[in-house]
Structures are given as C-alpha cells and as structure tokens.
Amino acid sequence: MGRHSSSDTPAHDNHASASSSRDGAASASASGSAGTAGQASEDRAARGTDQPDPRRWRILAVLLVAIFMSLVGVSILNVGLPSIQEGLGASQSQLQWVLSGYALTFGVVLVAAGRAGDIFGRGFMFIAGVAVFTVASVAAGLASDATTLTVARFVQGLGSGLLNPQGIGMIQQYFRGAERGKAYGMFGSMVGISVGVGPLLGGLLIQIGGVSEGWRWIFLVNVPVGILALILAFMWFPKPLFQRTRGQSLGRTLRELDPVGAVILGLAILALLLPFMEARAAASAWVWALLPVGLVLLGGWAVWEKKHKQSGHSPMVDLSIFRVRSFLHGSVLIGLYFLGITSIWVLVAQYMQEGLGHTALASGMIGLPNAVASAVASNWAGRHVLRLGRKVVVAGMASVLVGLSLSVLVIQLREHGLVSEWWLLATLAFVGLGQGAVVSPNQTLTLAEVPMEYAGSSGGIMQTGQRIGTSMGIAMITAVAFSVLAHTDWGQAITAGFAATALAVIAALIVAVVDMRYRARSNGQRTSTGPAPAAPSTD
Template structure:
C-alpha cells in the first residue's frame, strides 16, 4: 500500500486508494486518447478536397465525413456518460478507445465514400464513449487546485491538437499524394490509440468495470438494478431528441420534411424531461438528475459553453474559406493561420488551470472579452486588406487573441461548471455540457456560414466574412452577459468570513489538517 503522504483518496468510500503518481499516469492516458480524437477531427478538415478527388465523392458524401461523426458523437454522449457513472468509467473508456482506433483503420482503408462515412459514424460512437469518461475520471481522481491543473492540461492538449492537426494533415497529404495522403490522416490515429490502450490496461485501477465508489451505501445499484439505473428509455428519448435537432443542420440538401424534425426534437426533449422527473419520483436513479440544473454554477456554465461554441467554432471555418477562396491561399497555408492562436490557447489553458481556484469566473469573463477583441482586430485586418492592400497574414496576429480566449474559456469553464456537481453524476453531467457544445457547434456553423454564403450573392468575400464575424460577436456578447451574471450570483452566495476564519487562513501552518480536496467553491 502507498504511504499516507502520497495517497489521494478521491472518493467518500470503498477500497480505492489511488496514489499520487497513479492518478497522474491515468491523466496521461486520458489526455493521449483525447488528443488522438481531437487531432482526428482537425486533420479531416483539411483532407476533404483530397478525399473528394480520391474517392470520386460528391459534395453530400464529403459533408457527411464531418457530419456523420458529429451526429453519432452527440447522440451517444449523455447515455455513455451515465453508463460510466453506473458501470465504471475505466472499462468504457477503453472500449471507446478501441472502437475509435479500429474505425480509424477502417476509414483509412475505405474503398469508397459509403464505406468511409460508415467508418466515420462508428468513429463518432467511439469518441462519444470515451470523451465523457475522460471528464468523469478527472472529476473522480482530482480535487481542488489539482482538478484545475488537470483541466488546464486538458485545455493544453486541445490547443496543441488544433495547432498540429491542420499542418500535419497538409504535410501527410502532400507527402502521400492524392491517393495515399488522405488515408494517412486517419491511419495516424492508430499508433496513438494502441499505445493509449495498452497503457490504460496497465495503469487504470482494477477491476475496469466497477461502480465508481462515490455511490455510497443505499445508493449503489445492485447487479440486477443496473439496467434500470442506466434508464434505457431516458437514454433513447434523449438520443432521438439530439438526433432530431442536429440532423437538419447537417443535411445540406434538407427538405421541408427534414426541417420538420427540429420541432419534433424539441418535443422529444420535453418528453425526456417529463420521463426523467417521473423516473425519479418512482424512486429510481434517472439518467440525469435534473436537480443539477438548480446548481447555478452548472446551469450558467453549460449556457456559457453552448453559446461559446455556437459562435466561436465558426471563426476557423470562415477563415479557412476566406483565405482559400477569397485570397487564393493553399490548404496548407490556410492551416498555418491558426498556429499562433492554437499555441497561445495551449499556454492560456495551462496558465488558467493553475489559477482558476483563485480567480474563478473572472478568467472566463476575461477570455470572452479577449474573443471580442480578436474579432474586432480581425475585422480591421480584413478591411485594411480590402482598402489598402495590407497583407492578410496579419490575421495570424489578430486571431492570436482568439487563441488566448479559447484557453481562458473552455477548460476553466469546465472546472467551474462541474465543481458542485455530485460525483455520481460526473459523467452524465459532463456529457450534458458536451452535448450543448455539439449542438452549439452544429447550429452555429450552419447558420453563420449560411448567412455568409447568402451575403456572397451580392457582396465580396471580405464584407461577407465581416458579417459572419459580427454575428459571432453578438453571440459572444450574450455569453459574456451570462458569465457576468454567474460571477454576480457567486459573489452574492459567498458568505462573509469572520475574523477567526481569516486569521486561520492567513496562518495555515498552525493547522495540523491535511489539504482539503472537497472541491469547495470557486
């Protein structure tokens, strides 16, 4: 057994004692797999033209290379998160990792577009299985300042994957040629996935499939109750609701019937809420305890994340379209525009992760302000390029503010949003937040790019992209208002410390207690 000095007891009960070294090794496996899944997405963005020519695919086929992955990912997220909460997160994480890795092989060897899209659907399922387990395991094994650091490292990985993905994709396509290059963008995931899987088998606590110890006596479902705890009807209702909401925004040739799915999705969402409340009234464990939305930090943080992704993810789509179609740059050059922003995002995420306990929501507010600064500076660069011939490469500088914003918003907001969520719902609540991200991303890209393409019928690329940036700024302003409201709520809820408490905090060496890993209040 490890000594008391190097043991972190991350749960309330059970026999799970995870040493300090072990939990950081667990985090390394989580981040390696998440890096693989994220770089797989960013690489594909630059590989689409090569895929289209290599497989003689039409525009709809190419669109579903992206949309199919996002669709299945969003549909399985919350159900997969709850399954990890009930059955054990480590085993489901490794299953998702194996599914993602094997489907990467299938995608890289695809003989036609239909095969490739089927593989991408399965990839989305694999990513949807592993992603909520990763966030749930960070919640499970880390507390206090160290949880902020862990989420900071998570944000760093996000930044590096965004930075290296497009450039690596361009390099592989250029090196491998029109037939092999795009295949390498999928096969590059395989060695990372194999290494992460082997290390997970070595380092994850045993048994891999075990109920997490945060389920205390009286709440832990017995073997015969686990199916009811998974809430299969609730899982099906929510999956269908997310599918109905996302599908119209992903189908470029959508008919009136396709868009009729949208109100049907909202109706299914209402039925799901009714079912979850009824399920709890019957004394059963619902898929999602809707009472978590009464926790303001969770509801406000989820709203901020959804709004942020509704706007900000469209920036890189518009930049890629503008510099290639409007300015005549290559795909590799287009990928290079985001490198400084992504590297600064990685740095900002790490910096913020170490300080989120100290400054709380103020970091997120500052990040959203930086996003607005970056949008305003990018609009100025585009206008000066149009009026004076200023080099468009100055966008690398203005977009750097966007990178700082990303690192200052995403990871700190995750830590703050999940801080007060009960551990027995760590996976499903984190998945709810990610589902908001997926819906925000899909709806935002569809609506903002539609506005830009509509503007292109009468206006230039420069003015059309500026219109898109203005729409994004409007969404970020709403997110900023929610963040300021959350900061105000926290200030009102924070009790005034008495003099004895202040003196105790000023002299920690007088206390003989161990550090508090209870999560606390940010």
C-alpha cells in the first residue's frame, strides 16, 4: 500500500472528465423518460457546474446519523437474543425469525427502493425509510410477545431497505472525485463504529435494564437517533423532497418504477434467501426447493427488464451496467466477501458467551478495537482510494486473513492454557483494519462509472449481493462450526468456522486481484490508444 503505481489507478480517477460527461449524457437521455426526469433535474443541479454543492457535507451528516441508527440496530441484537428469550419466553425458532425477519425484508426491497429514490427523489425515500425504521423500533421495544416483536422486525427491515440505497445514491449524486472517496470513507468509518459499538451498547443496556427487560432498550435506543435524523433531513435536504415529472400522470410515473420487475426480483431474492435463513430452524427439506425457483425467477426478471426497456420504458435496473467491468467485478467481490466476513461476530459472540461463559457486556467489548481500527482504516482508505485503486482493497483483505489466522492461533493456545482469550482484542483489530479498507473503497471503485440516474438501483444491487452473501455465509459457516462442536469443543468449532470464513475472503481476494490486473491492462491500452470508450449507454 506504500508506493503508488499508475497502472492500478482506477478509471474514474484517470478519466474524471470523461466520466462526468458520460453522466451528463446519461441524464440528458433519461430526461425523456418519466421515471428519471425528476431525479435527473436534481442530479444536473447538483453537478451542472464545476462548483461543488454547498449542501453536500450537511447531507452527508444526515446520512451518517441514519446509518449509525440502522447498523447499531442490527449489531446490538447479537448480544440481546438470550435476554429476548428470557423476557418473552421465545423459542429458538422464534428467535431465528427475530433475526431473519429483518434481513429478509431488508434484502427484498433494496433494489426497488433504490430505483424509487432515483425516480421520486432520494431525499424523500430516505426520510420515509428513517420514519418507518423509527416507528418500528418503538413497536419492537414495546412488544408483548415474540410474534409482535417479529412483525416489528419485518417492518424495521423494510425501513432500513428504504433508506440504505438512498445513502449510496446521494453520495454519488453530491460528491465528485477525491471528495467522493473521502465521503465514502467517512460513511465506512460510521459503519465500523456502529457495528463495533452495537454489541457493547447492547451488553451495557441489558446489564442496566436487567436480563428480562434490558432487551427492550436495544430497540428503543434507536428512537432518539431516528428523530434527530428526521429533523436534520427536513432542515438540510434540498427541496422539494418529492420529485416527479411536471405534467406526467402518476400512473405513467409508477410504470417507470417498473412494479412488475420489482415484484419478480423481490420474489427471486426471497426464494434465494429463505432456505439459508431457515437452515438452523429445523425447517422441512422442501424449503431448499426454493433455490432453483429463485434462480428461475431471477432469469425471468432479466428477460422482463430487457423487454421493458425495449418497449420504451426505463427499467428498474439497466442490465447493460453489468457490461461495466468495474461494476461487475466489484459486485461479485463484495458478495463473496460478505459470504465470510459477517459470520465472524456471530461465532465470536457464541464462543465468548456460550463457550466461555462471559456476559453480554464482556462479549460486546471484544469487538471495540476492531471498530476503532475499521473507522480509522476506512477514513484513510477513502482519502487514498482514487490514487491507489484496488491495491487498497487487496491489502485490506490480506489484513483480514492475517487477523483470522492470529485469532485461530490465540484460540488454540488458549485451549492449552497458554494465553487468555482477551488477546482476541488485538487479533480481531487486524480484521477491523481490513474491513475499513475493503467495503467503502470497493463502493467508490465499483460505482465510479455507473450512470447517475441508476445510482440508487445500482447501489441496491450491490447491497442485495451483500445480503445474499451474508445469509448464505452465516447459514453455511455456522453449520460448519456447530457440526464440529457436536464432536469436539468450542475451540475447535470456532477454528473450523474461521477457516471457512477465510476461504470466502480468499475467493473475494482472487476477484480483487483479477480486477486490479484488468485495470492495469486497460490503463495501459488507454495510454497507448487515447481516451477510453464511454460506458454502455442506458438509452
């Protein structure tokens, strides 16, 4: 990560002006389409001159507040499940749905929500998502039984699915060049902080509120943060919040939202996610039959999107963006990475609480250095990603692999009474450093050449890949760990789980190296032949 080589500099950095002109051309062509004209005018206003939008940092501040709320609401639950089980008398199956319900609705609505933001206004959809998430947090905190809590978690996932793609789309919209990388770095820093602080905060709230009632506060803590985000959004977001083409009927505008495509894709994602989410709930074997159904629906969705575009409408996702190699590589990379990385904290929480008998608060503390390291690395990577390109991501994954290897060493030495498990504080910090250097820089590089009017839906595609990777990874990697646990002890089980995690990260690393070499070849060709060709048209 030290010495800079121009051969790996991302195309966005080398061709900022070309990318800008492509964005302008894309918006101009989209202005004839009812679905994108409202947002396109806002996009042009944001980038129509060389002067940066003066509102951009205040808008980013609102995004950071909301992402903190939504991610704390996820990570805080890792240490709260025993409290929910005692307080509500929930069964293991019900606890599984408290976790899965959120992830399911979140993953299903991401792409459609991103497209809705592209059409109706990202600020409007963002505020709607924050409001839904906040109200659902109140309902979850006041739930009187496990069924009510599960329904509230479904609604929470819907709210999070609505707001998250808008954050990515608005960073794409209001930031350019090096500032965009810096904004994504700050965004990633908040991700690291919220994911790391969540378990610690959850353990503290459960200790203060008591095991049987403390779980309520892990939901109610979202409420003041959500209210703050709403107030700041109404104060600082550009007006009008709701975008719609002047003189365009609502019916035609809704057709441009592509509701048929949204339903088909939502059912496909549901069919792909559900089997993995039910893997530990002792569901019937028939649930695995949904996997081929999901693949068929995914193919049907692609056919529909192509025909929808040929009929003169703006599709929910223009499939030509997959011909942009930077987008394709980055999307595959992040799906594989999340296939492994998100299982780490599930395994660590189980190891610390079930295996070693630590409290929820102590279990939460183990991730604090990881969170700090992730925030620092993300901020640094955001400032340097346009200069160093994929090298940042490759180095980040290498750091994750080092952290996993050292963590396995600590666990094995502890099994022989040679070291304390608290050495994991240091080894997992390497994972945090890697996390900060992977996620946000990958977003910057992956979305650099995507036309602006598809910023929201493209961000939704990336996040959907993350959700599918997360669900598959947690199901498969925890299955590996618990299969080993059935025959041996927790130390060997976590070692096996970490080994499976490392395999997924290595697969993502291979894609990153392939992309790095592709960029080097492309930059070499552009140097010898002149300007790069334009990205695939969305006309």
